[in-house]
Amino acid sequence: MQMSENEKFVPTIVAFCCNWCSYAGADLSGTNRLQYPANVKIIRVPCSCRVNPMFILRAFQRGADGVILCGCHPGDCHYTSGNFYARRRMTLLFSMLDYLGIERNRTRVEWVSAAEGAKFAATMNSFAEEITKLGPNRRLEDLRCKK
Amino acid sequence: MKYIAKSDLNLFLAAAAKAMKVYVPVDNTSGKADYKLWSEGTVVSGALHTTRSAKDFFFPQTENLVEFKIDHKKIDIIDPREERENFAIFGVRACDVRSFDILDRVFLSEPVDTYYKNRREHSLIISMSCDHPHETCFCSAFGIDSSEPAGDVVFTTAAEGYYVSAKTEKGEKFLADIGYAFEEKDESGAEEAKAKTKEIMARLPLAKLETSAFGAGKTKEFFNRPEWSELSEACLGCGTCTFVCPTCQCYDIRDFKTNTGVRRFRCWDSCMYSDFTKMAGGNPRLTQKERFRQRFMHKLVYYPENNDGIFGCVGCGRCLASCPIHMNIVKVMKKLTEESK
Amino acid sequence: MQEITVKETMVKRAKELLADGTVTRVIGWKAGEFAYDSTPAVFESAEEIDKDFVYDGFCAANVSKYLVKESAKEGKILAFLKPCDTFSLNQLTAEHRVNRDNIYVIGIPCEGKADVNKIKSSGIDGITGIEEDGDNYVVKTVYGDSTVAKADVTADRCLTCKSKHHVVYDELIGEDGEDNPDCGRFDLVKKLEEMTSEERFEFWRGELSRCIRCNACRNVCPACTCEQCVFDNPNSGVAQKAAADSFEEKNFHIIRAFHVAGRCTDCGECSRVCPEHIPLHLLNRKFIKDIDELYGDYTAGTDTESRHPLTSYTFGDAEPSVVHERGVE
Amino acid sequence: MQRIGVFVCHCGTNIAGTVDTKAVAEALGREQCVVFATDYTYMCSESGQNLIKDTIKNEKLTGVVVCSCSPRMHETTFRKAAASVGLNPYMVEIANIREQCSWIHKDKVEATEKAIILGRAAIAKVLLNTPLTAGESPVVKRALVIGGGIAGIQTALDIAEAGFEVDIVEKKPTIGGKMTQIDKTFPTLDCAACILTPKMVDCAQNEKIKIYSYSEVDSVSGFVGNFTVKIKRKARFVDETKCTGCGLCTEKCPMKNVPNEFNLGMDNRRAIYIPFAQAVPKVATIDPDHCNMLKNGKCGVCSKVCTAGAIDYKQTDTFVEEKYGAIVVATGFNPIDVSKYGEYAYDQSKDVITSLEFERLTNAAGPTSGTLLRPSDGKHPHTIVFVQCVGSRCTPERGKQYCSKICCMYTAKHAMLTREKYPDTEVYVFYIDVRTPGKNFDEFYRRAVEDYGVHYIKGAVGKVSPQADGTLDVQASDLIMNEQLHIKADLVVLAAAIEPDKSARPLATKLTASMDTNDFFTEAHPKLRPVESPTAGIFLSGVCQGPKDIPETVSQASACAAKVIGLLVKDKLTCNPCVAHSNEMMCNGCSQCANVCPYGAITYVEKEFRMPDRTTKVRRVASVNPAVCQGCGACTVTCPSGAMDLFGFSNNQIMAEVDAICK
Numbered sequence A: 001m002q003m004s005e006n007e008k009f010v011p012t013i014v015a016f017c018c019n020w021c022s023y024a025g026a027d028l029s030g031t032n033r034l035q036y037p038a039n040v041k042i043i044r045v046p047c048s049c050r051v052n053p054m055f056i057l058r059a060f061q062r063g064a065d066g067v068i069l070c071g072c073h074p075g076d077c078h079y080t081s082g083n084f085y086a087r088r089r090m091t092l093l094f095s096m097l098d099y100l101g102i103e104r105n106r107t108r109v110e111w112v113s114a115a116e117g118a119k120f121a122a123t124m125n126s127f128a129e130e131i132t133k134l135g136p137n138r139r140l141e142d143l144r145c146k147k
Numbered sequence B: 001m002k003y004i005a006k007s008d009l010n011l012f013l014a015a016a017a018k019a020m021k022v023y024v025p026v027d028n029t030s031g032k033a034d035y036k037l038w039s040e041g042t043v044v045s046g047a048l049h050t051t052r053s054a055k056d057f058f059f060p061q062t063e064n065l066v067e068f069k070i071d072h073k074k075i076d077i078i079d080p081r082e083e084r085e086n087f088a089i090f091g092v093r094a095c096d097v098r099s100f101d102i103l104d105r106v107f108l109s110e111p112v113d114t115y116y117k118n119r120r121e122h123s124l125i126i127s128m129s130c131d132h133p134h135e136t137c138f139c140s141a142f143g144i145d146s147s148e149p150a151g152d153v154v155f156t157t158a159a160e161g162y163y164v165s166a167k168t169e170k171g172e173k174f175l176a177d178i179g180y181a182f183e184e185k186d187e188s189g190a191e192e193a194k195a196k197t198k199e200i201m202a203r204l205p206l207a208k209l210e211t212s213a214f215g216a217g218k219t220k221e222f223f224n225r226p227e228w229s230e231l232s233e234a235c236l237g238c239g240t241c242t243f244v245c246p247t248c249q250c251y252d253i254r255d256f257k258t259n260t261g262v263r264r265f266r267c268w269d270s271c272m273y274s275d276f277t278k279m280a281g282g283n284p285r286l287t288q289k290e291r292f293r294q295r296f297m298h299k300l301v302y303y304p305e306n307n308d309g310i311f312g313c314v315g316c317g318r319c320l321a322s323c324p325i326h327m328n329i330v331k332v333m334k335k336l337t338e339e340s341k
Numbered sequence C: 001m002q003e004i005t006v007k008e009t010m011v012k013r014a015k016e017l018l019a020d021g022t023v024t025r026v027i028g029w030k031a032g033e034f035a036y037d038s039t040p041a042v043f044e045s046a047e048e049i050d051k052d053f054v055y056d057g058f059c060a061a062n063v064s065k066y067l068v069k070e071s072a073k074e075g076k077i078l079a080f081l082k083p084c085d086t087f088s089l090n091q092l093t094a095e096h097r098v099n100r101d102n103i104y105v106i107g108i109p110c111e112g113k114a115d116v117n118k119i120k121s122s123g124i125d126g127i128t129g130i131e132e133d134g135d136n137y138v139v140k141t142v143y144g145d146s147t148v149a150k151a152d153v154t155a156d157r158c159l160t161c162k163s164k165h166h167v168v169y170d171e172l173i174g175e176d177g178e179d180n181p182d183c184g185r186f187d188l189v190k191k192l193e194e195m196t197s198e199e200r201f202e203f204w205r206g207e208l209s210r211c212i213r214c215n216a217c218r219n220v221c222p223a224c225t226c227e228q229c230v231f232d233n234p235n236s237g238v239a240q241k242a243a244a245d246s247f248e249e250k251n252f253h254i255i256r257a258f259h260v261a262g263r264c265t266d267c268g269e270c271s272r273v274c275p276e277h278i279p280l281h282l283l284n285r286k287f288i289k290d291i292d293e294l295y296g297d298y299t300a301g302t303d304t305e306s307r308h309p310l311t312s313y314t315f316g317d318a319e320p321s322v323v324h325e326r327g328v329e
Numbered sequence D: 001m002q003r004i005g006v007f008v009c010h011c012g013t014n015i016a017g018t019v020d021t022k023a024v025a026e027a028l029g030r031e032q033c034v035v036f037a038t039d040y041t042y043m044c045s046e047s048g049q050n051l052i053k054d055t056i057k058n059e060k061l062t063g064v065v066v067c068s069c070s071p072r073m074h075e076t077t078f079r080k081a082a083a084s085v086g087l088n089p090y091m092v093e094i095a096n097i098r099e100q101c102s103w104i105h106k107d108k109v110e111a112t113e114k115a116i117i118l119g120r121a122a123i124a125k126v127l128l129n130t131p132l133t134a135g136e137s138p139v140v141k142r143a144l145v146i147g148g149g150i151a152g153i154q155t156a157l158d159i160a161e162a163g164f165e166v167d168i169v170e171k172k173p174t175i176g177g178k179m180t181q182i183d184k185t186f187p188t189l190d191c192a193a194c195i196l197t198p199k200m201v202d203c204a205q206n207e208k209i210k211i212y213s214y215s216e217v218d219s220v221s222g223f224v225g226n227f228t229v230k231i232k233r234k235a236r237f238v239d240e241t242k243c244t245g246c247g248l249c250t251e252k253c254p255m256k257n258v259p260n261e262f263n264l265g266m267d268n269r270r271a272i273y274i275p276f277a278q279a280v281p282k283v284a285t286i287d288p289d290h291c292n293m294l295k296n297g298k299c300g301v302c303s304k305v306c307t308a309g310a311i312d313y314k315q316t317d318t319f320v321e322e323k324y325g326a327i328v329v330a331t332g333f334n335p336i337d338v339s340k341y342g343e344y345a346y347d348q349s350k351d352v353i354t355s356l357e358f359e360r361l362t363n364a365a366g367p368t369s370g371t372l373l374r375p376s377d378g379k380h381p382h383t384i385v386f387v388q389c390v391g392s393r394c395t396p397e398r399g400k401q402y403c404s405k406i407c408c409m410y411t412a413k414h415a416m417l418t419r420e421k422y423p424d425t426e427v428y429v430f431y432i433d434v435r436t437p438g439k440n441f442d443e444f445y446r447r448a449v450e451d452y453g454v455h456y457i458k459g460a461v462g463k464v465s466p467q468a469d470g471t472l473d474v475q476a477s478d479l480i481m482n483e484q485l486h487i488k489a490d491l492v493v494l495a496a497a498i499e500p501d502k503s504a505r506p507l508a509t510k511l512t513a514s515m516d517t518n519d520f521f522t523e524a525h526p527k528l529r530p531v532e533s534p535t536a537g538i539f540l541s542g543v544c545q546g547p548k549d550i551p552e553t554v555s556q557a558s559a560c561a562a563k564v565i566g567l568l569v570k571d572k573l574t575c576n577p578c579v580a581h582s583n584e585m586m587c588n589g590c591s592q593c594a595n596v597c598p599y600g601a602i603t604y605v606e607k608e609f610r611m612p613d614r615t616t617k618v619r620r621v622a623s624v625n626p627a628v629c630q631g632c633g634a635c636t637v638t639c640p641s642g643a644m645d646l647f648g649f650s651n652n653q654i655m656a657e658v659d660a661i662c663k
Helices: A022-031 A053-061 A082-099 A117-134 B006-019 B094-107 B114-121 B169-178 B188-203 B219-223 B227-232 B240-244 B288-306 B318-322 B329-337 C002-019 C046-052 C063-070 C083-094 C116-121 C187-194 C197-208 C216-220 C246-259 C269-273 C281-295 D021-029 D046-058 D071-084 D098-102 D108-126 D150-161 D177-181 D192-205 D248-252 D292-296 D301-305 D355-361 D407-421 D441-450 D504-511 D550-568 D592-596 D634-638 D651-662
Strands: A013-018 A040-045 A066-071 A107-111 B002-005 B021-027 B033-037 B062-071 B074-078 B087-092 B123-128 B153-157 B161-166 B251-257 B261-268 C025-030 C039-043 C077-081 C103-107 C127-133 C136-141 C144-149 D004-009 D034-040 D063-068 D092-096 D136-138 D142-146 D165-169 D209-212 D215-223 D226-233 D318-324 D326-329 D333-335 D352-354 D383-390 D426-431 D455-458 D461-466 D472-478 D483-489 D491-496 D498-500 D538-540 D572-574 D580-582 D602-610 D616-624 D644-646
Touching: A013 A022, A013 A117, A013 D651, A022 A040, A022 A066, A022 A117, A022 D071, A022 D098, A040 A117, A040 D108, A040 D651, A053 A066, A053 A082, A053 C246, A053 D651, A066 A082, A066 A117, A082 A107, A082 C197, A082 C246, A082 C281, A082 D634, A107 A117, B002 B006, B006 B021, B006 B087, B006 B161, B006 B169, B094 B114, B094 B123, B114 B123, B123 B169, B153 B169, B153 B188, B161 B169, B161 B188, B219 B288, B227 B288, B227 B329, B240 B318, B288 B329, B318 B329, C002 C025, C002 C046, C002 C077, C002 C103, C025 C063, C039 C046, C039 C063, C063 C077, C063 C083, C077 C083, C083 C103, C116 C127, C187 C281, C197 C246, C216 C269, C246 C281, C269 C281, D004 D021, D004 D046, D004 D108, D021 D034, D021 D063, D021 D108, D034 D046, D046 D063, D046 D071, D063 D071, D063 D108, D071 D092, D092 D098, D092 D108, D098 D108, D108 D651, D142 D150, D142 D318, D142 D550, D150 D165, D150 D177, D150 D192, D150 D209, D150 D550, D165 D215, D177 D192, D177 D355, D192 D209, D215 D504, D226 D326, D248 D301, D326 D504, D326 D550, D352 D355, D355 D407, D355 D491, D383 D407, D383 D461, D383 D472, D383 D483, D407 D426, D407 D441, D407 D491, D455 D472, D472 D491, D538 D550, D580 D616, D592 D602, D592 D634, D634 D644
Parallel strands: A013 A040, A013 A066, A066 A107, B021 B087, B087 B123, B123 B153, C025 C077, C077 C103, D004 D034, D004 D063, D063 D092, D142 D165, D142 D326, D165 D209, D326 D538, D352 D491, D383 D426, D383 D491, D426 D455
Antiparallel strands: B002 B161, B021 B033, B062 B074, B062 B261, B153 B161, B251 B261, C025 C039, C127 C136, C136 C144, D136 D572, D215 D226, D226 D318, D333 D498, D461 D472, D472 D483, D580 D644, D602 D616
């Protein structure tokens, strides 16, 4: 989380993108010059199934206000089944976070193909908007990591 | 002698709270008690024990030692300590009061642990005698009289109220400062209460627990006893006993990478943990048996050896109540002395 | 007096199997100081059994996890398993953590174990002895005797017991029980789900802030048998010895629960051993409930073949967005 | 202490336009372990790459971060550059400040800030990079084709054509597959045998191709480039090398009443038989279930009449073990069993037949020598009803959910041929839709309707009831006229759905190749890699991957061959070094990782470990085959102890990036 000079809340957002679909989708939205907020930062992973729940918790600990995971559409996984596992893991993890009273909208999974540059930008815009509405992450923060 | 009715207790605490922060045992949602900062409306728990002992006040589970602020290639060192204000701990039982002496001998002997000392010096201990001990109590085995606890100020529990007396100058001064108007009653009531407690203590199942076999110089006698294997076989290697223990004083020092640098902190460690004695060269205690033995040998032999024969256990019984598999120091002592009986 | 007779049969069979060489060791429970504090123990001879062996309403510990270590040793071991313990053993067998060939399982009946904390919180302490009397316990204390109904002091986990059926055994003592689908074990989870996000947050903060990170929950858990736990591994990046921040309280318990998700047999040991009485099983049960609802009913340990829900999938699985769509915000 | 060099690319104005590249270089230059940071107009240019190479040499860099376009664009370029001056290519990381920064942001301050953060993340990652070397594994220059149908034959021929050894394993006594049983092929109506048998003969004569007929794959081990396959050669009780295929034995054999599977049991063969005239290999086979000699040791006629002395009643199953670089699956299909659909009375009347049986009835080599006669009474049928989608496009409970694809066309063919040969025959076709995508397909269907007067009726057949007079009452609904019909038919032909051969599922398990719920093999990518299995070295040819007609099958078979050849021409395979690896000291041996691995790359070994207390302990631990692992990382998350990690994307690397970004 960072506050810009006029103290308007600018969330920190981490986006995990699978190398074959979503990361390429992100590149495409760049190639098409489709805007989305600069506070969205992408981390490239081979497949959505590489994303360990610990990474997501880690992001929140380190100051992220929202975390989104993007992968190939179900059935299109480069590794055939990776996103199916990711889907179950994230569903359960998000459900648990919600159960612990952590705002459920801070986490999201979207399937974005390499051809969906527009969808990628749109997704990031809506997610960033959502997180800005939610405000700073307080319920899963680690005070030691605050400035 | 000073006397206060149980119903008036909050008035006294209110007065005390004006002088300094006062921590009192309070029931929590799980039906157990923790120390909480007293404020108007706080209800003092009637529980015999808090789950975590009062040692937390001087030796907290985690504590920052130093912080390194790293700005690119520049490093500043920051000391997180700030001067502490005075505080009082109310309702400390005789066993826990004794535990402070045991900790002092470790932390206040050279080299002095200034973090610990700092807190200790700012504290005031308001102890309370027991009137309803549990079957797990065996403080008497270590020469502790739960009817006559040490401390700066002592509350002797009677049926309807408490007889209050200061045991130290600090205590005298405190009572004078807060200027609470106690009732005056003659000693007899207090003596009655003490006698009653003593009488119950004598009837407790562990009242006759024998400690004479242990103490300084007994290392050879107990270290290689075969019983250790059997005693430790069910041990899960968790830290419950050590963490609820008022006298366990082991800690680990760790670094935490913050977003701006590194925070070096210490946190409780347990000799029951498999990595407790892990070193670059390996681990001298490879099996749970050795770790288990260490804990009890320390309480019953090593500590007395280094501290004028004083045992490292105060018989509060917390570990008896909370060990997941109900293995504990009492079973150990009995097993190791079985034959000699 | 059913427990007594069961105990006698157990002792009899244990001695026979030791005698005829079927097994070389027996794992069960050993009597303690106060009638309620028995300890899991391995017996190697009839004498040891006569001396200390006990089985009563307070022998709650799930001994299946000890079999990881014990079944790796020479010779067969006899294990007395309650219904819930058999699920744990099956799960361990499925994960190749135990050597089933080295274990002789005798399934023992369980009417639900007593929770001594319930006796104590009813104001009874100074306990010197406890005797069974039909549906009651007569508790002898230094402050006099009192009687409590067994039903009133039954451990919560046993009140919501999912099954009295033994899923694995070489022989049984007494009749095998049945699954109890209407055990209502998810009622509390439901209650939490119905709270608002804020209420849930406050509830869990209250509970988890008491955690002293003694690792009892992890070390007792029959699903937590890792050679080295990520929280003990300095290279894992998440190692921690104490919760130095409220984040770490949550982090530890989320990951602990997640790592056993789909593998947790809901034996309830985690909550039983917590010195702070944190209802940790409610975290595991949340995963179980979600799995049942989203991927079809699944009870870990029912058999030793099936893949658990997090290592399988179907094309039409629910999207993670279901979390956002259901329940109250 | 590591020495990192940072290179910030302007990409002309593509990056420099919205990102202050100089500021980025300065900021990153202040990061720990960064000993050199600069910006340059085009990093990917010759001179740009030289700048990197020189700096690596002069500054003795241990790691390089290039802030430029997407790694998908130039990662390889910069890695090659580093490698050329002796820095391990996997010590290079890219920060994507073009596609994911300069191109999507307008505000220069904002974009510059983000570029710096992305650079920090890349530095944080590269600090944890480890030099990786791509492993190499040799390639056995020999391919195995499982299934000797047209798909297998075509693939084998193409591979052999390229000069590689190919073995075909066919479970039947002859290769040829389903196509041998087909009479004519749509839409050209040329004779199937005429175009197939030459190819069968080519196989037999091609010295690169070895045919294991009457054989099955017993077990498979190894991995891409290096499979070891055990082939079971079933005893045919005839010595292939001696038999001349004269056929005398098949005439003299006294066991006359063995149902002839080639004609789908519509006529009989002997206990010793050659499936059909053009069989390859043209060798007799004894059917042990019916041979009196093998059953009760009486008879021996065939050995008496065999001048070549090829008969060998003592023959037993034998096994051969061969090494292969690639394996092609061409297991083909079968029509489903239609007897489960009671309403069509397939079991009740001989005159309700499947389309494949119809093929035989119209084939010169068939039971009726090509004249269309009713199986029941051998009379000419005057009214024929064709029923489409029998078991296709059904609910899962009733049949197959998929479209079998070939039925519409072969039914049009049947209808047309019938009308042509027997103009006095009325032909009805009941259909849900008529699907005719394909070259000259719709024209073909239209001819059937318009030129040959076949009655196409959109509707479903409700019931077929055999009548006392030997006819069949076909009760159906016409959805267009919206009326119930009763047709007095002499013959009903069911277009049975096709399903993968039953041998496919167990084979998939042996190959650790994945299958879909219909038991069709799944392809590595539905669009981009349609002829490969996700399991490296396994290729898919023909209907085993999904319903296809002959032209499609053949083209896929050739595509498949091309892929195989592409693999076999390599002497060594360089494996992607970013693969999973398990820390044996931490592995629980719980098998969860193996359960989620789509490639069967993880196996378990019982390994002896020396414990710190000097005792030894045998533990079950996972071991990853780097030649098979594709590096998805599914296993790393499933592993509770964290023993499983991924080179190039390790837990610590990803967490370091997270930290740097959230800072």
